[in-house]
Amino acid sequence: MERVFSGAQPTGNLHLGNYLGAIRNWVTLQKDFECIFCVVDLHAITVWQEPNELRSNIRELAASMIASGIDPEKHVLFNQSQVSAHAELAWIFNCVARIGWLNRMTQFKEKAGKNRENASLGLYAYPSLMAADILAYKATHVPVGEDQKQHLELTRDIAIKFNNDFGVEFFPQPDPLILGPATRVMSLRDGSKKMSKSDASDMSRINMTDDADTLAKKIRKAKTDPEPLPSEAAGLEGRPEAKNLITIYAALTDANVADVLAEHGGTQFSGFKQALTDVVVEKLAPITEEMARLKADNTYIDAILAKGAERANAIAQPILKEVKEIVGFLNS
Numbered sequence: 001m002e003r004v005f006s007g008a009q010p011t012g013n014l015h016l017g018n019y020l021g022a023i024r025n026w027v028t029l030q031k032d033f034e035c036i037f038c039v040v041d042l043h044a045i046t047v048w049q050e051p052n053e054l055r056s057n058i059r060e061l062a063a064s065m066i067a068s069g070i071d072p073e074k075h076v077l078f079n080q081s082q083v084s085a086h087a088e089l090a091w092i093f094n095c096v097a098r099i100g101w102l103n104r105m106t107q108f109k110e111k112a113g114k115n116r117e118n119a120s121l122g123l124y125a126y127p128s129l130m131a132a133d134i135l136a137y138k139a140t141h142v143p144v145g146e147d148q149k150q151h152l153e154l155t156r157d158i159a160i161k162f163n164n165d166f167g168v169e170f171f172p173q174p175d176p177l178i179l180g181p182a183t184r185v186m187s188l189r190d191g192s193k194k195m196s197k198s199d200a201s202d203m204s205r206i207n208m209t210d211d212a213d214t215l216a217k218k219i220r221k222a223k224t225d226p227e228p229l230p231s232e233a234a235g236l237e238g239r240p241e242a243k244n245l246i247t248i249y250a251a252l253t254d255a256n257v258a259d260v261l262a263e264h265g266g267t268q269f270s271g272f273k274q275a276l277t278d279v280v281v282e283k284l285a286p287i288t289e290e291m292a293r294l295k296a297d298n299t300y301i302d303a304i305l306a307k308g309a310e311r312a313n314a315i316a317q318p319i320l321k322e323v324k325e326i327v328g329f330l331n332s
């Protein structure tokens with residue numbers, strides 16, 4: 001059976017990269033797969049989160065998923081900490097994964113920075129929890145942006161080693177689904193850095209909660225080079241900021257880069273930025289409005305998450321029970 005699992009961290013500042021690289025694809029996949037979408041709060045606390053902000057960010061992320069088109073009735077939308085199988089399976093995977101594998105994780109190196117000794121143990125074990133998220137449901141497909149590819153390779157390695165260690169064919173090796181033209185949306189201030197929730201400059205990203213004036217200002221101030229737009233994709237080589245803005249435009253209008261350049265090639269960036277602002281506002285405003293409406297009522301979001309946790313638990317618990325038997329634990 002084919003099953004999709006994916007998640008996002010409730011760390012605030014949900015941005016256009018999260019939307020184009022992940023959430024928008026999740027919405028499409030709902031047609032063809034059984035889907036499970038998770039607000040990964042256990043992952044969020046691998047770096048410090050102020051408790052009240054975390055609570056609010058969990059609800060905001062759930063609201064943004066629903067506002068983007070995730071259907072919590074047909075599919076499962078829940079919050080990670082409300083399903084204990086994730087933490088339990090992660091511990092077992094901590095004992096399957098090798099330290100050498102985790103030492104290779106580039107995201108840990110980036111997030112821990114120079115002061116690695118001071119990073120939380122949770123940040124180091126992060127990918128093992130991510131493997132547990134996916135494999136607790138025996139998910140077969142995982143739609144993510146490009147930055148999560150290495151974590152998914154580790155998930156596959158853990159699945160293979162678990163199966164080998166215990167001589168079973170239990171876990172599937174899930175396939176990453178890295179879909180669409182915008183698998184790595186870059187910062188508006190620096191075309192060599194990905195758009196990120198944790199960038200200190202809010203001007204570097206387009207937040208899902210930005211109003212039209214803020215969006216216009218951010219796009220107007222986005223870094224570009226002095227040349228006009230090229231007419232062909234080859235002309236974007238060595239122009240990362242130009243490439244990023246055009247990719248965003250293409251993704252939001254469901255066009256390909258060649259078509260966008262055929263239309264806008266030869267024009268100056270000032271004109272293109274206006275066209276891009278119009279498209280971004282047109283696509284994001286309905287989602288932002290719906291997010292605000294949903295967020296105004298905590299009880300609605302909390303009820304959706306509680307129901308989602310129940311349904312997630314009903315899938316994960318029997319799988320975890322089998323895992324415990326395979327490992328040699330006594331089942332109650």
Ligand code: TYM
Pocket residue numbers: 005006007008009010017018019020021022023040043129130133134142143144145146147148151182183184185186194195196
């Ligand atoms: P997170 O919360 O950082 O991001 C959520 C999703 O957004 C994608 N993404 C991007 N895509 C394109 N361009 C960008 N600039 C960009 N920034 C982020 C991410 O690739 C991701 O798909 N570890 C995950 C959360 C997670 C998860 C999982 C995902 C936990 N368990 C199990 C899949 C399956 C993360 O930190 O995503």
